[in-house]
Amino acid sequence: MNLTLFKLALRSIRRFKIPYLISFTGLVLATVLFFLIIRYVGFHLTMDGFHRNADRIFRLNTLIEQPPQGLKYAATAFAVGPDLVDDVPGISEMVRMRSMSTPVTFGDVLFDERNITFVDSSFLKIFSFSLIRGDRSTCLRKENAVILTEELAGRYFGNEDPLGALLNIELGGEEQILEVTGIIQNPPENSTIDFDLLANMDMIAPLFRPGYASIIPGMFTYLKSPPEVSSEALNMQLQYFVKRKVPEDLQTVMSFQAISLKDTYFLNDFQFDLNRKGNRKTIYTLMLLALLTLLIAAINYINISTALGVKRARQSAVKRVLGASTYHLLKSNLAETFILIFSAVAAATVFFYIARKPVDQWMGVERTGDWFSPVQVIALVVSMVIILSFLSGWYPAVVLTRIRLTDILHKKNKFFNRHFDLKKLLLGFQFSISIFFLLITWVIYHQLSYIRSKDPGFNRENIVLVQVGAPLLQDKIPAIKNTLKQIAGVQSISASLSPVYGEHTQANFTVPSDSTVQGFLSNVNYVDADFLETYQTRLIAGRDFSSDRSTDVGHAFVVNEQAAHQMGLNPFVDAVGTEVQKIAGDTVTAPIIGVVADYHSQSLHQKISPLVWQISPTARVNILAIRMNGDTEETLGALEKQWKDMELAETFDYYFLDEVMANAYQSESQMNLFIRIMTILLLLITASGMYGMMLFMIEQKKAEIGIRKIIGASVVQIQGHLYLQYAGILAGGIFIGSVSGLYFLRQWLDGFAYRISLGIVPVLVSGVVGIVLVFVTIYFLTRKAALLNPVDVLKDE
Structure with missing residues (x-):
C-alpha cells in the first residue's frame, strides 16, 4: 500500500x-x-496435550455387561496392569495411580494431605511432568520414595534442601517412613492428573485384594504403546487378553477399553472418574x-x-x-x-x-x-x-x-x-x-x-461437609460426633462413606425368595443412624435406622424407590421385611426395614439410580455432615475451635453441600x-x-x-x-x-x-x-x- x-x-x-x-x-x-x-x-482442547507422545498414552477402562445397561468404570483392578505388560506386546510402559488422603508428619509438624498419589516407578517414563530435583530414572524406584511438588516442598522445607529428608505417614494402621527423592513442578492447570506427593505403589499393594473383580476401590491404569501400534490394534489385543487372563466366570461380563489420554477429559459417562471434566x-x-x-x-x-x-x-x-x-x-x-x-x-x-x-x-x-x-x-x-x-x-x-x-x-x-x-x-x-x-x-x-430450584429430594441448606478419611480418625468418629453435637447451632451430625450427593460405591443385590428377580447392581452408601435425619430425606415406608437396635448394624437395609422397583417390591409397604442379599466384599443377607423417596444423588444429567443404605461396622467413614441452624458463621467458628481443641489428625477442612451441587453445572x-x-x-x-x-x-x-x-x-x-x-x-x-x-x-x-x-x-x-x-x-x-x-x-x- x-x-x-x-x-x-x-x-x-x-x-x-x-x-x-x-x-x-x-x-x-x-x-x-x-x-x-x-x-x-x-x-480445554490442550488438556493433557503437553505430554510428549500424548497420542500414544491411553487410559484403561473396565466395561461391565450388567442389565439393564452396561457399566463403565474409569478404574481397573490392582492386578490388571502388571498382567497386561507381561501378556500384551502392544504395551511398552504401564503405570497405575491411586490417590489417598492421610496426615503427613515432618519433625513435630503435622500436615493434612489429601492428594498423596501412589504410582508405579514408570510414572515419569510415561508422563512429561518436569522434574526439578532428583534423577528421573531412579527417584521412584525405592519402595519408600516420595516426590514433592514444588509448592509443597516450599511449604514443608522453605529454602532448605529437601532431598533425603524423611516424612512419616500412616497406611493401613501402621506408620511408614518416606524419603524425599525428588522435587517436581506443580501439575499445570490443563492436566487431568493432579497430585501433591508421588509415592511408590509398592507401599499400598498389601491393601488391595488380588483378582480382576476388585474394581472398587480400584486405580487408574495408563498405558503407553509403541509408535507402530494404533489404538484399534491395542483394543483388539485387549480382547484377546480377556480370553487368556480373565477368569472364565468374568469373561462374559467384563472387558477392557483403551482410550486416548487426550479424550478422557471429555468422557462424562464413566464412574469413579477424575473430577476434571469438559x-x-x-x-x-x-x-x-x-x-x-x-x-x-x-x-x-x-x-x-x-x-x-x-x-x-x-x-x-x-x-x-x-x-x-x-x-x-x-x-x-x-x-x-x-x-x-x-x-x-x-x-x-x-x-x-x-x-x-x-x-x-x-x-x-x-x-x-x-x-x-x-x-x-x-x-x-x-x-x-x-x-x-x-x-x-x-x-x-x-x-x-x-x-x-x-x-x-x-x-x-x-x-x-x-x-x-x-x-x-x-x-x-x-x-x-x-x-x-x-x-x-x-x-x-x-x-x-x-x-x-428443583427440589433434590433432601434439604441441602446449611449442611457443611468435613473430611474425616484419615485412618487415625476412624475409631474416634463416635466421640467426635458427640463432642460436636454439644455446640449451639449444631442440629444433627451424620458420618458416612459418601455424602448424600456424589459418587457411591456399588454392590450386586438379589432377592433369594423370588427367583424371577434378576440380580442388579446398585449404589451403596455405608451410613450411621443419623444419616436420613441429617439430610432430611423422606421416608415413605417402614422405619429409619435406630441406634437403639443392635440388629440394625450390619443386618438391615434401607432402600430407595428405584431399588425397590428393581427388586419387584411394589407397593413399597410390601418391601419392608423382605430379605435381600448383598454380594460385594462381604456377602450379607438382611431384611429391608425402610423405603426412602427417590432423591437426586447426582446431577440432573443422570437419572435417579437404585441406592441402598447399610450401617456397616467395618466400613470406612470419609464424611461428617453437620446440619446447622441459626448463625452459620458463628457455628462454623465454634466448630473449628472445638476441632482444634480435640487435637485431631486432620485439619477442619470443610465445604458446603449446596456449593458442591452447584459445581456440577x-x-x-x-x-x-x-x-x-x-x-x-x-x-x-x-x-x-x-x-x-x-x-x-x-x-x-x-x-x-x-x-x-x-x-x-x-x-x-x-x-x-x-x-x-x-x-x-x-x-x-x-x-x-x-x-x-x-x-x-x-x-x-x-x-x-x-x-x-x-x-x-x-x-x-x-x-x-x-x-x-x-x-x-x-x-x-x-x-x-x-x-x-x-x-x-x-x-x-
Whole structure:
C-alpha cells in the first residue's frame, strides 16, 4: 500500500466517520469476544496435550455387561496392569495411580494431605511432568520414595534442601517412613492428573485384594504403546487378553477399553472418574458461535460499506472519467477496508490482554498462563486481518468498480437495486443468528434456573461437609460426633462413606425368595443412624435406622424407590421385611426395614439410580455432615475451635453441600455466561447492520418519499412503508433462527435426564425482542426521512 492510497483511505474514513465507527466498533467487539472464546476453548482442547507422545498414552477402562445397561468404570483392578505388560506386546510402559488422603508428619509438624498419589516407578517414563530435583530414572524406584511438588516442598522445607529428608505417614494402621527423592513442578492447570506427593505403589499393594473383580476401590491404569501400534490394534489385543487372563466366570461380563489420554477429559459417562471434566459439544458450539460472531461483524461492514457506495458512486465515476483504472479503484477500496480491519484487530488485541484476567475472575476460572505461544498469537492475528479484509472488503469494492458510468451520472440505481437483494439476504442471515442466540439464551437460563430450584429430594441448606478419611480418625468418629453435637447451632451430625450427593460405591443385590428377580447392581452408601435425619430425606415406608437396635448394624437395609422397583417390591409397604442379599466384599443377607423417596444423588444429567443404605461396622467413614441452624458463621467458628481443641489428625477442612451441587453445572454456567455476552454483542452488531441497511434504503428512496409526501402521505404512513421493507427479512430471520435454535436446544437438553419443555414461549419472546430491537434501531432514521422537505429531494429530478 503506497502513501497516496493510505491518505485517500484515511480521508474517506474521516468523511464517513459515523458509519465507519459503527463498523469499527462491531469488529472490535466481535474480535475481542473471539479471542476470549479461543482462549477458553484452547484451555480445554490442550488438556493433557503437553505430554510428549500424548497420542500414544491411553487410559484403561473396565466395561461391565450388567442389565439393564452396561457399566463403565474409569478404574481397573490392582492386578490388571502388571498382567497386561507381561501378556500384551502392544504395551511398552504401564503405570497405575491411586490417590489417598492421610496426615503427613515432618519433625513435630503435622500436615493434612489429601492428594498423596501412589504410582508405579514408570510414572515419569510415561508422563512429561518436569522434574526439578532428583534423577528421573531412579527417584521412584525405592519402595519408600516420595516426590514433592514444588509448592509443597516450599511449604514443608522453605529454602532448605529437601532431598533425603524423611516424612512419616500412616497406611493401613501402621506408620511408614518416606524419603524425599525428588522435587517436581506443580501439575499445570490443563492436566487431568493432579497430585501433591508421588509415592511408590509398592507401599499400598498389601491393601488391595488380588483378582480382576476388585474394581472398587480400584486405580487408574495408563498405558503407553509403541509408535507402530494404533489404538484399534491395542483394543483388539485387549480382547484377546480377556480370553487368556480373565477368569472364565468374568469373561462374559467384563472387558477392557483403551482410550486416548487426550479424550478422557471429555468422557462424562464413566464412574469413579477424575473430577476434571469438559463437554466437547459445548466447546465446539462455542467455537462455531465465535466464528459466526466474526462473520456477522464482517457482514455488517459489507452492508454499511455498500450502503455508503450510493453516496460515493459519483465520486468513483468522476475518478474513472479522469482516467482511474478499475484496478486502482479496487485497490483504493480494499485499502480502506485493510486500514479499518487492521485497526480493529489491533485494538481488539489490546482490549483482550486487558480484559482476559478480569473475565477469568468474573467467570470463576483460574488461569496462570496462556495456552498459545507468542508465535501462534501473531499468526492468528495476521490471519484474521488478511481473511477479514478479504471477506469484508472484496464485495463492496467490486460493487463500486462495476457500476456503469452512464447509470451513475444519470442517477440510475439499477445496479444497486440488483445487489439490494443480496444485502437483504446477508441482513436476514444476521438477524436469524441473533434470534438463534436470543432463543438459546432464554432456554439455557431457564434450564439452569430449573436445576437450581428443583427440589433434590433432601434439604441441602446449611449442611457443611468435613473430611474425616484419615485412618487415625476412624475409631474416634463416635466421640467426635458427640463432642460436636454439644455446640449451639449444631442440629444433627451424620458420618458416612459418601455424602448424600456424589459418587457411591456399588454392590450386586438379589432377592433369594423370588427367583424371577434378576440380580442388579446398585449404589451403596455405608451410613450411621443419623444419616436420613441429617439430610432430611423422606421416608415413605417402614422405619429409619435406630441406634437403639443392635440388629440394625450390619443386618438391615434401607432402600430407595428405584431399588425397590428393581427388586419387584411394589407397593413399597410390601418391601419392608423382605430379605435381600448383598454380594460385594462381604456377602450379607438382611431384611429391608425402610423405603426412602427417590432423591437426586447426582446431577440432573443422570437419572435417579437404585441406592441402598447399610450401617456397616467395618466400613470406612470419609464424611461428617453437620446440619446447622441459626448463625452459620458463628457455628462454623465454634466448630473449628472445638476441632482444634480435640487435637485431631486432620485439619477442619470443610465445604458446603449446596456449593458442591452447584459445581456440577459449572460447564453449563460458563457456557450460559458466554452466550449471554455474545447475544448482547450480536444484537448490537445486528442493530448497526439494520441501521446501515435503512441508511442505504432511504438514500435509494428519497425521491419516492418526496412524491409520497406531495400526494398527502403522513409521517406515520411513510415510516410504516419503510418498516414494511423489513417484514420479509424479519419473518425469514425468525423462522430460520427459531428452527436452528430449537434443533440445537433439543440436542443440548438431551444431556439432562430432567429438563424443561421447549414450547412456543421462547420462540415468541425471541421474535418479539428481535422485532422491537429493529424498530427502535431504525425509528429515528425513518422519522428523519419522513420529515424531509420534498422540494430539497426533488429539485434535481
